[in-house]
Amino acid sequence: MGAIDDGAVKGMNERLAEKKVKVVFVLGGPGSGKGTQCTKIVEHFGFTHLSAGDLLRAEIKSGSENGTMIQTMIKDGKIVPSEVTINLLQKAMLESENDKFLIDGFPRNEENRAAFENVTGIVPEFVLFFDCAEKEMEKRLLNRNEGRVDDNIGTIRKRFKVFVESSLPVIEYYNSKGKVHKIDAAKPVEEVFETVKTIFSSFNKKDE
Ligand SMILES: Nc1ncnc2c1ncn2[C@@H]1O[C@H](COP(=O)(O)OP(=O)(O)O)[C@@H](O)[C@H]1O
Ligand SMILES: Nc1ccn([C@@H]2O[C@H](COP(=O)(O)OP(=O)(O)O)[C@@H](O)[C@H]2O)c(=O)n1
Numbered sequence: 534m535g536a537i538d539d540g541a542v543k544g545m546n547e548r549l550a551e552k553k554v555k556v557v558f559v560l561g562g563p564g565s566g567k568g569t570q571c572t573k574i575v576e577h578f579g580f581t582h583l584s585a586g587d588l589l590r591a592e593i594k595s596g597s598e599n600g601t602m603i604q605t606m607i608k609d610g611k612i613v614p615s616e617v618t619i620n621l622l623q624k625a626m627l628e629s630e631n632d633k634f635l636i637d638g639f640p641r642n643e644e645n646r647a648a649f650e651n652v653t654g655i656v657p658e659f660v661l662f663f664d665c666a667e668k669e670m671e672k673r674l675l676n677r678n679e680g681r682v683d684d685n686i687g688t689i690r691k692r693f694k695v696f697v698e699s700s701l702p703v704i705e706y707y708n709s710k711g712k713v714h715k716i717d718a719a720k721p722v723e724e725v726f727e728t729v730k731t732i733f734s735s736f737n738k739k740d741e
C-alpha cells in the first residue's frame with residue numbers, strides 16, 4: 534500500500550474509533566447456520582449483519598482489482614488476505630447508521646484475528662460459536678442452492694480442513710478469554726435461535 538492509501542486507512546480507523554461500535558463475532562464451520570441465525574438476530578435485536586463472505590462476493594461482482602484473486606481463493610476454500618477483508622468490514626461499519634454489528638465468518642484465522650484487533654482496536658463483546666458435525670454441515674451445504682462456486686464436495690472438504698486447522702484455534706483463543714458462547718447448531722433453526730435469544734437478551738439487559 535502506498536503513502537496515500539495508508540493515510541486513507543488511518544482516517545477510516547479514527548472515524549471508526551470515534552463511532553464506538555459494538556461487535557459480536559459469529560463463528561462456526563461452513564454450513565453451521567451462521568447466516569441463517571444472523572438474519573434472525575437482526576430482526577429481534579437491532580444489529581446490522583456483516584457477512585465477510587458476502588462482502589467478498591460483492592467485491593468480486595463489483596469488478597474490483599482484487600476480484601480475480603478473491604474468486605480464486607474462495608473457489609479453493611482458502612482465506613483471503615486480512616487487509617482485503619478488514620478493509621471491507623471497516624467500510625461497511627462506517628457506512629452504516631448502526632453501531633451494533635454481527636460480524637459473520639470473521640476472524641477465520643489467527644492473521645484475521647490479530648490484524649483486525651491491531652488495525653481497528655475493536656475487541657468483540659462476545660463470540661457465538663455454532664457447533665455442528667461435519668456430516669450435517671456437508672448435507673446443508675450441498676442443499677444450499679445459492680449457486681456458490683464453493684458449495685461442491687471438493688471445495689467443501691478443503692473448507693472443513695481450513696476450519697479445523699485455522700479457524701478452531703481462533704475460537705479456542707476467545708474461549709481462553711471467556712468470550713465464547715458455544716451453541717449446539719445441529720438442532721432445527723428455531724431451536725438454535727431459542728438459545729441464541731437467551732444470550733442476546735442477557736447481553737442487552739447488561740447494556741442498559
Ligand atoms: N439449524 C438448521 N437446520 C437445518 N438446516 C439449516 C439450519 N440452519 C441453516 N440451515 C440451512 O443450511 C444451509 C447453510 O446455512 P447458512 O446459514 O448459510 O450457514 P453458514 O453461513 O454457516 O454457512 C442453508 O441452506 C440453510 O437454510
Ligand atoms: N474471513 C473470511 C471469510 C470468508 N472468506 C472466504 O469466503 C469463503 C466463504 O465464506 P462464507 O463465510 O460466506 O462461507 P460459509 O461459512 O457461510 O459457508 C471462505 O471459504 C473463504 O474462501 C475469507 O477468505 N475470509
Ligand SMILES: [Mg+2]
Pocket residue numbers: 567568584586638
Ligand atoms: Mg454464511
